[in-house]
Amino acid sequence: MGKSSKDKRDIYYRLAKEQGWRARSAFKLLQLNEEFSLFDGVSRCVDLCAAPGSWSQVLSRNLKCPSPEERPKIVAVDLQTMAPIEGVIQLQGDITKRSTAEKIISYFDGQLADLVVSDGAPDVTGLHDMDEYIQAQLLLAALNITTHVLRPGGCFVAKIFRGKDISLLYAQLKVFFPVVTCSKPRSSRNSSIEAFIVCQNYQPPTGYVPTMTNPLLDAKYDESENQLAGPNRVIVPYITCGDLSSYDSDRTYPMTSQSLDPVQSPIAPAYKTYIDLKRKHEI
Numbered sequence: 001m002g003k004s005s006k007d008k009r010d011i012y013y014r015l016a017k018e019q020g021w022r023a024r025s026a027f028k029l030l031q032l033n034e035e036f037s038l039f040d041g042v043s044r045c046v047d048l049c050a051a052p053g054s055w056s057q058v059l060s061r062n063l064k065c066p067s068p069e070e071r072p073k074i075v076a077v078d079l080q081t082m083a084p085i086e087g088v089i090q091l092q093g094d095i096t097k098r099s100t101a102e103k104i105i106s107y108f109d110g111q112l113a114d115l116v117v118s119d120g121a122p123d124v125t126g127l128h129d130m131d132e133y134i135q136a137q138l139l140l141a142a143l144n145i146t147t148h149v150l151r152p153g154g155c156f157v158a159k160i161f162r163g164k165d166i167s168l169l170y171a172q173l174k175v176f177f178p179v180v181t182c183s184k185p186r187s188s189r190n191s192s193i194e195a196f197i198v199c200q201n202y203q204p205p206t207g208y209v210p211t212m213t214n215p216l217l218d219a220k221y222d223e224s225e226n227q228l229a230g231p232n233r234v235i236v237p238y239i240t241c242g243d244l245s246s247y248d249s250d251r252t253y254p255m256t257s258q259s260l261d262p263v264q265s266p267i268a269p270a271y272k273t274y275i276d277l278k279r280k281h282e283i
Contacts, residue, residue, distance in 0.1 A: 011251070014260075016054070022053050029054075030058060039115075045063060050082060056085050078092065081268075101145050112151035116146045135160065139160055144212065147176065160182070175216075185240070186247075
C-alpha cells in the first residue's frame with residue numbers, strides 16, 4: 001500500500017529486460033530445467049512456436065555438448081520472422097507440414113532431436129472453453145511433429161491450459177511417453193490456467209509410423225464406462241517448480257524509475273510504413 005501503480009512493475013518482466021531475455025517466459029523454462037534437468041545430455045533441440053525467441057535464448061546459453069569441439073544444434077521454428085539469435089538456426093515454417101519436420105532433421109544431419117520444447121499459445125479470446133480447445137489443438141500439433149523429429153528416450157515439453165477435459169490430453173500423451181508430469185513454474189502467475197506438461201522417455205507404440213495425414217493415436221475411451229472420468233481416469237503428477245525464495249509472479253514490487261532499452265528492436269514496426277509514406281510525400 002502507499003505505492004503508486006507506476007512505482008510497481010511485474011518483477012519477472014523487469015528481470016527479463018535486465019538479463020537480456022526477450023520475454024519473461026525465459027524464467028519458466030529455466031525453472032522447469034531446475035526441477036527436471038531437461039538440458040542434461042542434450043545436443044540437438046527443437047523450439048516450436050519460438051517467437052519472439054526467449055526459450056531459444058535459454059537453450060543457446062545453457063546447452064553444453066560433451067565434447068568442447070562440438071556445439072549444440074538448436075532449431076527454432078515459427079510462422080513469424082524472428083530476430084537472429086547466436087547459435088540458433090531459424091526456420092520459418094508450419095509445424096503441421098511434413099516438409100517442416102524433414103527440414104528440421106536435415107539441420108541435424110539426419111539425426112533426431114534429444115529435446116523438443118513448445119511455448120506456443122493462441123491469442124486468447126477470454127472465452128475459456130474456446131481458449132482451452134485451441135491450445136489443446138496446438139499442443140497436439142506440436143506433439144505430432146515431435147513424433148517425427150524426437151529420438152526414442154527423448155523429452156517433450158509444452159504449454160497447456162488446464163481445464164475440465166485435461167484428462168483427455170494426458171491420456172493422449174501417455175500413449176507416447178510413460179512419464180508425464182504437469183508442472184507450474186513460480187514465474188507463471190497463479191491466476192493463470194497455464195501450466196507445462198513435461199513428457200519424458202519417448203517410446204512410440206510398436207509399429208507406429210508418424211504421419212501428418214493420420215496424426216495421432218486415440219486414447220481408448222469407453223463412453224459407457226466413462227473410463228477417463230471415473231476411477232480409472234488418467235492422473236498425472238502435478239508439481240510446482242522454482243525456488244520458494246524466488247519472486248511471486250502474482251505480486252508487484254517497488255521498482256526504480258530507471259528505464260531500460262528494449263532487448264530487441266521491432267522487426268517490422270508500424271512506424272516504418274509511416275516514414276516510407278512520408279518520404280514519398282504521400283501523407
